[in-house]
Amino acid sequence: MNLATKDIKHNLGRFSLTSAGIGLLLMIVMGMGGIYRGLVEDATLLVERIGADLWVVQKNTRGPFAEMSRIPRDLADRALVVPGVETSFGFISYTIQRSYKGKPLRLTLQGLDWAADSGLWLPIAAGRSLGQAHYEMVADITSRLQVADKLKLGKNFFTVKGLTKGMTSPSGDSMVFMTLTDAQAVQYDMSPESIRIERIARVNRLFNMDLGQIQPQLSERASGLSSGIPALGTSMISAVLVRVKPGYNIEGVAKQIEAWPDVSVYTEQGQKQLLLKGIVERSRRQLGLFRRLLIIVSAIIMALILYTLTLDKLHDIAMLKLIGARNSVILGLIMQQAILLGCIGFCIAYLLGQWIFPYFPRRVVLMRGDLYSLAIIVFVISILASLLGIWRAMRADPGEVLA
Amino acid sequence: MSLFKDNLVLQAAGLTKIYGSGHTEVLAVRDVSLSVSRGEIVALLGPSGAGKTTLLTLLGLIRPPNTGRISIDGTLVFDNHQAKVNVRRFRRQKFGFVFQKTNLIPFLTAAENVRLAMEIDDQPARATRQRAMELLEYLGVAERARNLPSMLSGGEQQRVAVARALANRPSLILADEPTGSLDGVRGRQVMELFAKVAHEQNAGVIVVTHDHRALDVFDRTLEMEDGQLRKSHN
Numbered sequence: 001m002n003l004a005t006k007d008i009k010h011n012l013g014r015f016s017l018t019s020a021g022i023g024l025l026l027m028i029v030m031g032m033g034g035i036y037r038g039l040v041e042d043a044t045l046l047v048e049r050i051g052a053d054l055w056v057v058q059k060n061t062r063g064p065f066a067e068m069s070r071i072p073r074d075l076a077d078r079a080l081v082v083p084g085v086e087t088s089f090g091f092i093s094y095t096i097q098r099s100y101k102g103k104p105l106r107l108t109l110q111g112l113d114w115a116a117d118s119g120l121w122l123p124i125a126a127g128r129s130l131g132q133a134h135y136e137m138v139a140d141i142t143s144r145l146q147v148a149d150k151l152k153l154g155k156n157f158f159t160v161k162g163l164t165k166g167m168t169s170p171s172g173d174s175m176v177f178m179t180l181t182d183a184q185a186v187q188y189d190m191s192p193e194s195i196r197i198e199r200i201a202r203v204n205r206l207f208n209m210d211l212g213q214i215q216p217q218l219s220e221r222a223s224g225l226s227s228g229i230p231a232l233g234t235s236m237i238s239a240v241l242v243r244v245k246p247g248y249n250i251e252g253v254a255k256q257i258e259a260w261p262d263v264s265v266y267t268e269q270g271q272k273q274l275l276l277k278g279i280v281e282r283s284r285r286q287l288g289l290f291r292r293l294l295i296i297v298s299a300i301i302m303a304l305i306l307y308t309l310t311l312d313k314l315h316d317i318a319m320l321k322l323i324g325a326r327n328s329v330i331l332g333l334i335m336q337q338a339i340l341l342g343c344i345g346f347c348i349a350y351l352l353g354q355w356i357f358p359y360f361p362r363r364v365v366l367m368r369g370d371l372y373s374l375a376i377i378v379f380v381i382s383i384l385a386s387l388l389g390i391w392r393a394m395r396a397d398p399g400e401v402l403a
Numbered sequence: 404m405s406l407f408k409d410n411l412v413l414q415a416a417g418l419t420k421i422y423g424s425g426h427t428e429v430l431a432v433r434d435v436s437l438s439v440s441r442g443e444i445v446a447l448l449g450p451s452g453a454g455k456t457t458l459l460t461l462l463g464l465i466r467p468p469n470t471g472r473i474s475i476d477g478t479l480v481f482d483n484h485q486a487k488v489n490v491r492r493f494r495r496q497k498f499g500f501v502f503q504k505t506n507l508i509p510f511l512t513a514a515e516n517v518r519l520a521m522e523i524d525d526q527p528a529r530a531t532r533q534r535a536m537e538l539l540e541y542l543g544v545a546e547r548a549r550n551l552p553s554m555l556s557g558g559e560q561q562r563v564a565v566a567r568a569l570a571n572r573p574s575l576i577l578a579d580e581p582t583g584s585l586d587g588v589r590g591r592q593v594m595e596l597f598a599k600v601a602h603e604q605n606a607g608v609i610v611v612t613h614d615h616r617a618l619d620v621f622d623r624t625l626e627m628e629d630g631q632l633r634k635s636h637n
Contacts, residue, residue: 001515001522003508010510010551319506322465323567324495325523399465401506402456402579 003329004336007313018305019341023348025298027356030349030374032291034357034364039283041365043170043275046110047268049121050091052241053250055266056257062264064093064238065170065271066278071263073180076113076240082256084248089113090237092183095173100144100151107143107176108169111183111237119177127162133179138162143174154189158182170279172362184235199223295377302385306338310389314396322398334389342382346375411477412574412607413439413462418471420457420630431457432468433630439575439607444598446618447611449627455611456579458627462609463498463577464490476574495524499568499576499606503583505560507552513539513563514548520570531570538566542596558589565596569604576600578610582617591617 008015046065047055055064056071056079063069079088092111097104112119112130119129119138127147130136137158139145149160158178167175178186190198202222206212212219244253250267258265266274276284310317317330350371357364420432432454439445449455460466462473467484474480475497479487507516517535522528539545542562544555552560561581568576578597582590594610594617601608601622610621618624626633 001511001518001528003511003519006515007510315506316508319508320519320523321491322463322494322500323520323523324491324493324498326491329523399460401500401502402460402465 002336003333004340007333008337008340015341018309019344020348022298022302022305022341022345023352025294025301026345026349026374026378027352029291029294029298030353030366030371031357031360031364032287032294033370033374034353034366035360035362036284036287036291037365037367037370038363039170039280039287040276042168042172042363043280044272045167046169046175047271047275049123049167050241051121051243051268052089053244053268054242054254054257055268055271056088056240056242056263057238057266059262059264062266062274062278064091066274069238070236071238071240073235073237075237075263078260079240079242079257082242082253084245084253084256085242086245087116087243089117089241090180090239091241092180092187092238094183094187094238095169095171096153096186098151098153105143106173107139108171108173109183109186110175110177111180112177113241114179114181122162122164122177123166124162125165127160129162130177130179131161134182135159136161137176137178137182138164139176140164140167140174142168143176154186156182156185166363168363170275180237184237188235295381299381299385302338302341302381303388306334306341306386306389307392309337310334310393314393315400317393318396318398318400321396322401327394330393331390334393335383335386338382338386338389339379342378342385346378410440411438412441412475413437413609414474415462416472418458418461418468418473420454420461420466421469431630432461435471435627435630435632437625437632439609441574441607442601442605443622444601444608444610444620446621446624447609447627448613448615448618448624453627454630455627457630459577459579459609459611462575463500464494495520496571497574499565499571499573501561501564501568501576501578501581503580505552505557505564507560507563507567509552512549512551513544513555513559513566516552516563517566517570520567524571534570535566538569539563542566558592561589561593562596565593565600569600569606572604573606576606576608578608580611580613582612582614587616590614591620594620 056075057063057069058071061067061069073090076088076090079085090113093108095106095108097106099105114130114133122129122138124138125141129138135156135158137160139160141163145151145160147160147163150157151160164175169175199222203219206219206222242253242257244250254265254267257263320330353366357366415438416436418432418435419430422429422431435458447455447458461468464473464480467481467486470483472479472482475493480490480493481487508519511519514535517538518531521531521534536545536548539548542565544559544562544566547555547559552563555563576597582593597608597610598620600606623635625635
């Protein structure tokens with residue numbers, strides 16, 4: 001005869017409510033761990049998906065995700081001639097905020113080096129990847145955009161041609177992929193008035209120089225399109241992604257490129273470390289601390305619940321002692337209930353989490369290893385939490401029954 | 404060590420119990436000696452505060468005496484305040500307890516309450532089921548075997564409590580005001596039940612009671628006052 005289950009059956013309503021409460025608490029603990037994993041996964045997702053061997057960025061910066069990096073677009077051509085380089089693509093990444101259907105929409109724009117890179121590596125959940133050089137984009141499903149939606153960015157409308165799943169930036173914003181040229185156009189978009197003012201300022205600067213005074217006809221060129229002025233630099237991008245030929249040493253190629261005085265080079269692993277140690281480190285530590293605190297709080301709450309449940313049974317426990325029950329019978333009654341409470345709470349947490357976590361603003365990733373660890377932790381705190389009740393039960397005086 | 408006659412189930416000598424110390428010291432039981440034979444039913448009478456329940460806790464091995472010796476079934480159990488055996492195991496195997504409040508475990512059925520006493524003594528489940536039903540039948544409450552205590556009347560609960568007390572074929576049954584919550588008729592029925600149990604099961608029975616209407620069922624009555632046994636009537 002199992003006293004623990006008999007007691008639970010008799011007080012099923014109270015036990016169910018208590019389990020539900022513990023379950024909710026454990027769901028938060030589980031969610032915290034899941035958010036942490038999601039944070040790490042989001043941070044490294046793009047780097048992993050792109051699969052570049054080397055990331056070439058502006059000298060002494062940790063771009064393009066940890067900080068801003070600006071390098072000329074033709075750096076991709078320079079990199080291509082380095083022995084051992086198979087491909088090199090330009091890449092741009094920045095975050096914008098627009099209003100869409102009356103709600104704020106934050107997007108991290110990723111520029112792909114069309115036509116060499118049309119985003120075939122993207123995890124497309126609906127529609128297709130980029131099919132032409134302009135005015136198309138692929139958005140993540142979390143952006144709430146739908147295939148065929150049109151979004152005005154800069155001076156142009158972009159049509160959503162495909163949707164990805166799980167492509168969010170380290171800060172949780174939905175990623176949007178378009179061609180590098182379009183991404184630059186959006187990034188450097190200026191209002192017509194700003195362009196007019198800039199052209200006037202350019203002409204004024206010209207006439208303040210000897211060149212302008214000697215050759216006044218240059219003012220005609222200066223007041224025109226920026227792209228028509230050869231003296232202005234080429235457009236800027238965030239990074240150049242290099243893939244090394246098979247058989248070549250990645251570190252060796254990196255050393256060659258890093259010898260250039262205007263760039264810094266990171267391997268894929270180095271780029272991931274920058275993301276993990278830089279962007280998500282503080283959040284990771286914060287979440288870890290919060291998670292530990294929640295585990296302690298759960299243990300205390302469980303201990304108090306089990307203590308209260310034991311107090312309610314104290315007369316019965318005294319009676320058991322009086323009729324000669326061994327301590328193991330009493331210990332088993334309390335500890336089995338504690339473990340059952342922990343197990344049911346854990347199952348409720350998992351099932352509720354499966355249902356609720358997809359609605360969390362941040363991605364929650366439940367990894368099997370983390371779930372096993374939490375299950376062991378719950379088992380241990382169930383046992384520890386029962387100790388207070390056991391201690392009280394052991395002190396129960398069988399003589400109380402006669403009082 | 405056998406100190407007493409073979410038919411004696413209980414022999415207590417010079418029992419004293421003191422609660423508190425210094426100014427708060429209370430002498431609850433002083434120099435009490437008594438013995439009970441197998442098959443004998445003894446009533447323990449006395450006013451409130453006379454020390455009857457305290458004496459019962461000493462005889463039931465629930466609390467140790469400060470001085471005195473207690474032997475059960477010929478085995479010395481307490482020598483002054485020192486236990487000579489595992490008292491909990493001794494309680495499990497040699498004693499049956501019945502109280503004013505039935506103290507049935509509320510989450511167990513009548514049959515399970517009876518089985519519990521046997522299961523904690525590691526008796527096989529099938530045997531406990533059979534014995535529990537036999538006892539409930541013997542006490543006339545077999546049809547309530549599957550009911551929880553809350554679904555039984557006071558008299559039925561008390562019968563189940565007696566069945567639990569008898570489950571392990573005890574040598575000694577201690578009952579503290581077992582009829583306190585019952586009416587006169589049912590109270591007498593319970594007292595007669597104890598007499599029947601004492602005579603048929605060959606167990607010693609000590610019943611603490613205030614109920615003088617059923618004293619004729621007892622083989623012997625002891626009166627207690629100020630922690631001492633004053634009179635004994637056969």
